[in-house]
Amino acid sequence: MTDSTAARNRPDDRDEIARLLPAPADRDLTREQHLRHKELLMQHIDHDRAASTAATEPVRRTPRRRTVRVASAAALALAGALTAGIALTGNAGPAHGGTTTAATDTRPAAALLHRISAAAAARHDTLTVRDDQFVYTREKIRGADVTSGKAVVGPLKDEETWLAQEPGPLHRLGLSRVDGETLPLNAELGDTEGTPAGFGRPTYRWLGSLPTDPARLLDYLYAKTPEAERRQRDQAVFEQIGSLLGGMMPPRTAAALYQAAARIPGVRRTVEARDVIGRPGLGIVRDDTRYGVRTEWVFDPKDYSFLGARTFLIRDTSYGKAGTLLSGTAELAHAVVDKAGLRPADADGTRTA
Template structure:
């Protein structure tokens, strides 16, 4: 891809398609889906900039974005040791089931009282009626570190919007992402030739409603669906997966169960100085992955205990950044349901 293009050379988009075709399928679940999409959007921007530099002498067709997840294996070095920590999986490190004596000990964690209050508040909130032909909508302010240069470069705060199909059947078009004004489609997950089903990678309202509402059973389900990534604590994977669902529209009983399940995860603590991407301070719930050197904090409004956003930082020095460096953060501004991708809440139907 270096050097001056010639008529016989494939277009950059063709090269990217060929790379994607040759790549092995990524792990079923390594990154929380929302953060996975945002990190891959950053990497797509970097790749597009590189291609623009090497292709200035040739006329290019309309800009085409490759589906974000396809580049996961290519960018493993850039993301290793942060959130994905590689894609080698080991499913043998199963923690005791939620109904055992260790679960009782987890219930005694000081953080359980706060998560219990957050759960009670979530369980009383009204939720909209969601049809299968609609789309969930999330609007956030986000900030992330770009690692494609080998060093963490924390980017500016920018807008992030996600429209996600609520169709219970596998879909070829999951929805749309709009990041800092640029829009790209969400196509099927890599390897999902029949479309992407509802699940952790596409959390529909109906799928969320199907999750167990008993906190212990829910936690067992989350552990079963969260294989261990190399150099990443299993508990952290479960904690981050719960966190990635918190900005979605879901039944009140599901939200309440998720918070009580989180209280049972070993290592979950309060974070008194937590703040989201906009600097809004609130009540914090955190877990420090000591194996990976990363801490993730959820932030909640002090008045109504509503979810505000999250922050993830390094807790130890690495070759690409010092301890304390921001990896990614979000501030939830809107979570709603709309009739079609690209539509904004509270706007008239066309």
């Protein structure tokens, strides 16, 4: 690849890596509103870079208009949790999507995911969640700011969220509290009638409505996961499943999600994994080989419960060297409460579901 070709590709790569980072926790805007503001900033960065390279690059294609799914300045990231036992290389899966059987290198991952699925299914589903209640989650989070073009990791933060369970479209989705600062969670940008239950607002009732047959569920995920330009479909579906983990859901739904993930080509098992607070666990990963980013899920080796997730670079990029961590979470507590802002009695790290 020539220097001019690399220069042309760098903005798109930056956008794609940035898209992998979650929305900021410390915000007073909705996720999409915040990203809209960030989009304007990134357009200025593109303009400045184009001006600085114009003298050495006489021909440059006009960049496509970027979507609003760009990195946030306070994007979550995990820092310093890389361990020597984690492999930083791996084979890429097929470039097409679908419910085909995973390749040979995914068999250990499939075996582990089936054990995780069985453990999830064995948990008694005695929980009742009313439409007027809130699902409470407490996590430790850490994020990287990539605005400067380099991944700069922020401090570890304590985040609590209260997500409303009403099935209808909502303008007020709940509350978020980061390091003691409480802010409202509002409807997604463009949802003038409110945000309905779904991928962007996964209520317990909506999660329970998903297919519990793994093949049907995977077909549904491939059909419903939003398309992204230049995005490998298998990776997008893997990350869509990951976005649903870490919350409260019916055991049968969790079991089906893990079995569906086992069918995605390119999904692998790691020798060792750790969450953002250093808890060791079993790792399930998939590599975005186009952008050199690994997405990893971490599970408790004793009861196979979900501990957290992280993303990190697996090759040198303009953001940092291989091993640079971009985002991470550690699950601490889940519960159902009657009011937003109300902490459950066991919110000190004991999971209630």
